[in-house]
Amino acid sequence: MRRQAVSGVVLGLAMTVGSAMPAAANGGDPLERVNRYTHGFNTLLRVHVLTPAARLYVEQVPAEVRQGIGQALANLGEPVTAIAGLAGGEFAVAGNALQRFGINTVLGYGGVRDVARERGLPPRPYGLADAACGWGVPSGPYLVLPVLGPSTLRDAAATFATGLALSQAVGPEVVLGWQTGSSFHGYAEMHRSLDSADAQAIDPYAMQRSAHLQRRALACPGDGALQVAAGMIEEEE
Numbered sequence: 001m002r003r004q005a006v007s008g009v010v011l012g013l014a015m016t017v018g019s020a021m022p023a024a025a026n027g028g029d030p031l032e033r034v035n036r037y038t039h040g041f042n043t044l045l046r047v048h049v050l051t052p053a054a055r056l057y058v059e060q061v062p063a064e065v066r067q068g069i070g071q072a073l074a075n076l077g078e079p080v081t082a083i084a085g086l087a088g089g090e091f092a093v094a095g096n097a098l099q100r101f102g103i104n105t106v107l108g109y110g111g112v113r114d115v116a117r118e119r120g121l122p123p124r125p126y127g128l129a130d131a132a133c134g135w136g137v138p139s140g141p142y143l144v145l146p147v148l149g150p151s152t153l154r155d156a157a158a159t160f161a162t163g164l165a166l167s168q169a170v171g172p173e174v175v176l177g178w179q180t181g182s183s184f185h186g187y188a189e190m191h192r193s194l195d196s197a198d199a200q201a202i203d204p205y206a207m208q209r210s211a212h213l214q215r216r217a218l219a220c221p222g223d224g225a226l227q228v229a230a231g232m233i234e235e236e237e
Contacts, residue, residue, distance in 0.1 A: 029209065035144040039205045042149055043198075051195065054188035068112040070189065073182040074123065075104045075111025080162065081126050088131030093124050129158035133220035142209055148183070150212035152223075 029035065058066070078101035085094030100116040100123065108115040117123070132154055133139075140153025151159065166175045187194075201207040217223050 029142045031141050031143060035142065035209075036205055038144040038146055039208070041146060042144070043204070045147065046191075046194075050184070050187055051191055053184070054191040057184075057188045066185070066189070069181075070185050071104075071108075071114050072111040073178065073185055075101060075108070076178055077182070078104075078123075080166070081124070084126050084128045084131050084162075087128065088126070088134040090126060090131075090134070093126045096121055096124050097126075127158065128162050129155040130219060132158055133222065136222070139216070139220070139223045142213065150208055152216065155216070 061069075078097045081097035082094040082101070085091065085097060100121050101111075103116040103119065103121070104111040104114060107113075114123075137154050139155070143151050143153050143156050145151050145156055145159075148159070163175055163179065197207065198204040213223070
C-alpha cells in the first residue's frame with residue numbers, strides 16, 4: 001500500500017509539472033540559453049573529472065567484473081521499474097521486473113549474474129517518466145540537468161520525484177550511493193563513444209539534444225509528434 005501511495009504521489013507531481021507547460025513549448029528549446037550554460041558546465045565536469053575516473057575504472061577493473069557490477073546495480077532498480085509499471089498501467093512490465101528481481105537476487109548472487117535473462121526474462125526498462133508519458137503528460141521543453149545531462153521538464157520532474165520517494169523509503173544515503181554508482185558505471189562503459197561523438201560534432205549541444213529527443217520519441221511516440229511539429233527532429237518519410 002505504501003509503495004502504491006508513493007507511486008501515486010510522484011506520478012501526480014510529474015503530471016502536474018508537465019501539464020503546467022504551454023503546449024506550444026513542448027518539444028522545443030525555449031531554455032536554450034540556460035541549457036547551453038549547463039551543457040558547458042557538464043562538459044567541463046566530464047573532461048576534468050568523469051572521463052579520467054572512467055578511464056581508470058575501465059583500465060583497472062576487468063570487463064567481467066564490471067559487467068557483474070552493472071548487473072547488480074541494475075537489479076536494484078527492478079523494484080522501481082515495477083512500481084513505475086504499476087503506476088503506468090503496464091502490468092506486464094511490473095510483473096517482469098518483480099520476477100527478474102526475485103530470480104536474480106536469489107539465484108544470481110544479488111544480481112551479479114543475470115539468471116532471469118537466461119530464463120527468458122530480459123530487462124524491460126521503464127520509469128516514472130514513461131508512466132507519465134503513457135498518461136498523456138506532455139514532455140515540456142528540453143532541459144539539460146547539471147551532471148545528469150539531457151532531459152525534458154516532465155522527465156526531470158519524474159526523476160526528482162522518484163529520488164525523493166526512494167529517499168523517504170530507504171534513506172537518502174542509500175539512494176545517492178545507488179544512483180551515483182549506476183550513473184558512473186553507465187558513463188564509464190560508453191564514455192569513449194560519447195567523447196568521440198562530441199569531438200566530431202559541429203555543435204555538440206545540438207547533437208546531444210537531437211539524439212536525446214529521438215530516443216525519447218521512440219519510447220514515447222507522443223513526444224515524437226510534438227518534436228516534429230516544433231521542428232526539433234525531422235519527420236521520417
